[in-house]
Amino acid sequence: MSSLLWTSLFAAALVASLATRAWLAMRQVRHVARHRDEVPASFAAALTLAAHQKAADYTLARSRLGQWQMAVGAVVLLGWTLFGGLDALNVAVRDATAARWGGLVYGVALVAAFTVIGSVLELPFELYSTFRLEQRFGFNRVTWKLWLADAAKSLAIGVVVGLPLLALVLWIMGAAGRFWWLGAWAAWMAIVLAAQVLVPTWIAPLFNRFEELQDASLVERIRALMARAGLAASGLFVMDGSRRSAHANAYFTGFGKARRVVFFDTLLARLAPAEVEAVLAHELGHFKLRHVTKRIAAMAAFTLVFFALLGWLSTRTWFFTGLGVGPNLGAPNDALALLLTLLVAPVFAVFATPLFSRWSRRDEFEADAYACAEASGSDLASALLKLHEDNASTLTPDPVYARFYYSHPPAVERLAALTRHTPIATAT
Numbered sequence: 001m002s003s004l005l006w007t008s009l010f011a012a013a014l015v016a017s018l019a020t021r022a023w024l025a026m027r028q029v030r031h032v033a034r035h036r037d038e039v040p041a042s043f044a045a046a047l048t049l050a051a052h053q054k055a056a057d058y059t060l061a062r063s064r065l066g067q068w069q070m071a072v073g074a075v076v077l078l079g080w081t082l083f084g085g086l087d088a089l090n091v092a093v094r095d096a097t098a099a100r101w102g103g104l105v106y107g108v109a110l111v112a113a114f115t116v117i118g119s120v121l122e123l124p125f126e127l128y129s130t131f132r133l134e135q136r137f138g139f140n141r142v143t144w145k146l147w148l149a150d151a152a153k154s155l156a157i158g159v160v161v162g163l164p165l166l167a168l169v170l171w172i173m174g175a176a177g178r179f180w181w182l183g184a185w186a187a188w189m190a191i192v193l194a195a196q197v198l199v200p201t202w203i204a205p206l207f208n209r210f211e212e213l214q215d216a217s218l219v220e221r222i223r224a225l226m227a228r229a230g231l232a233a234s235g236l237f238v239m240d241g242s243r244r245s246a247h248a249n250a251y252f253t254g255f256g257k258a259r260r261v262v263f264f265d266t267l268l269a270r271l272a273p274a275e276v277e278a279v280l281a282h283e284l285g286h287f288k289l290r291h292v293t294k295r296i297a298a299m300a301a302f303t304l305v306f307f308a309l310l311g312w313l314s315t316r317t318w319f320f321t322g323l324g325v326g327p328n329l330g331a332p333n334d335a336l337a338l339l340l341t342l343l344v345a346p347v348f349a350v351f352a353t354p355l356f357s358r359w360s361r362r363d364e365f366e367a368d369a370y371a372c373a374e375a376s377g378s379d380l381a382s383a384l385l386k387l388h389e390d391n392a393s394t395l396t397p398d399p400v401y402a403r404f405y406y407s408h409p410p411a412v413e414r415l416a417a418l419t420r421h422t423p424i425a426t427a428t
């Protein structure tokens, strides 16, 4: 391919992806605003008009922020690529490191510098989201002190854990010959699987406190549910999610001995024991129906394609020059190719979003059906309604927007399916 053709292809994909996303956002904004003044009939008994309007306003505010982020993101992407930002950074880092310390140090330094600059550019959005938007709707609990402590911890983890892993992957890329991408992929998968065990047990406790669930009757309920499902967990934990946000959640994580059930304190405070059980039954459903295994397998397949593509692209001059970057002559191009691929891949991946969303929504319906069989569908329905209200999720998304992006079915469809699964006799 000529580099001019590649530039044109990239530019066309960027314009098409931006147009698609802007069109969807516009649809969503219009639909939510149009339905702001009336609670949908099927929810009239469960939701006040004030709660419905808060959800609409929250959705609109997040959407506005998302559109700014999209616009700035596109400018930053063009700045890195066609306007020469990554090329300039590459030359500066290469001249400072490659001759004196070698190709590996240069590669790690380039990715680290890129990551730091990228994080700084995203900082205004993160701060605005936490301290203005979430604050305005009463969700934020993060203080400046906590935010700074979190940032310092994340940076430390990045240096202590991230840099050595990055060095390992770059080293394999440079040392493993023609099929390095297979070796790099295998190393990456090993890291991802290890993270399933290490993140819940070592990393997450650095940010939150996890305490054993104390409520004896709830513990008994959950143990009984897990026994019915044939799943064991090494612990039931309550996490102080309220330290950072009023949003509520529960999850089931890890595998083997590291497997644990985690409830946000915000969830336990809001839901009745039977509703907690139903929510957990849904999460267990994802495990029992092998959704989690399937997702890891799919992720493995996609990263393999990614590394194979990277292996091929890193040897094509047009891939670099077409994106405004001069490839290195006296130093390895692995880190540069990795960054360019990571920058460009999302532009093309946008168009696969509806497929993944659809797949995810199907899994959610299946997990709901599982929860209906193992716990109570009507409890799950009332829990979902409460969580929708507390999280200010809109009940009236634009149908096309929801088809494209939503990883969970819109509440109307989800509750309708739950009612189908729940025999009338047990619902009353």
Ligand SMILES: [Zn+2]
Pocket: 282, 283, 286, 364, 367
């Ligand atoms: Zn789910």
